Amino acid sequence: MPRGPRLDAPGVLHHVMVRGLERRPIFRDDQDRADFVGRLAALAEAGAITVYAWALLADYAHLLFRTGTRPLARTMRSLLTGYAGAFNRRHRRAGHLFQNRYKSVVVEEEPYFLELVRYLHLNPLRARVVPDMRALDRYPWAGHAVLVGRVAAPWQDIGTALAQFAPSLARARTGYRAFVADGVARGRRPDLQGGGLVRSLGGWEALRTLRRGRERWTSDERILGSGPFVEACLRETERQTARVERQRRKSRPSEEVIAGVCRAMGACPE
Secondary structure: OOOOOOOOOOOOEEEEEEEEHHHOOOOOOHHHHHHHHHHHHHHHHOOOEEEEEEEEOOOEEEEEEEEOOOOHHHHHHHHHHHHHHHHHHHHOOOOOOEOOOOEEEEEOHHHHHHHHHHHHHOHHHHOOOOOOHHHHHHOOOEOHHHHOOOOOOOOEOOHHHHOOOOOOHHHHHHHHHHHHHHOHHHOOOHHHOOOOHHHHHOOHHHHHHHHOOOOOOOOOOOEEOOHHHHHHHHHHHHHHHHHHHHHHHHOOOHHHHHHHHHHHHOOOOO
């Protein structure tokens, strides 16, 4: 089944996942990682996105950010195309670096924001890139070290997440770290690895149980959230699509105008 168009609007929270082609590395060394982070930082500093969480592993990257006035597609094109070109030049290779197109999921903030911050930042530990929480605190290629104050990254928004734990910075960092540590035993979270009501509810059995009642549930793989949130996103997308189509009909492309004139005059476009 073909994938639907990306969902986007100013101020939308996105979980973006990028993988290497055939699961090959997209980061071979720290210079590659620093280049990617530098490009991400430049987009954040320009106001294109507000970054809350991120994690770089050898063959994939996870990002949690809010879009600004710049469309998501333009932001990701700037990030990935620029990085892939630099990667290919540096490593003297050619061809595609990333697997298909990146995956983006629109996220309902409550209750998923903090859960995704924790899930993304535990990626290096789950992948055994670092052995324990103490090492994760110092791992420079994920936003967790920034939130606990071990790595400086002024471009990353730390206030939004930390404010949910305590009013003072020190207490907030303590609370946040305890929250992340509590997630280690939970292991992989299929319900947070993509969009759709099935994942949000914890699997097909939970969904079947709900559908025995009279509730109306909507799901879409591009969205992580409750049924009403999914429906609201889809309604807004339909309105945007209809608006674009109306504008397209009002301003007919020059090719259509030329073709019409040619039919009337018996001429050819050339």
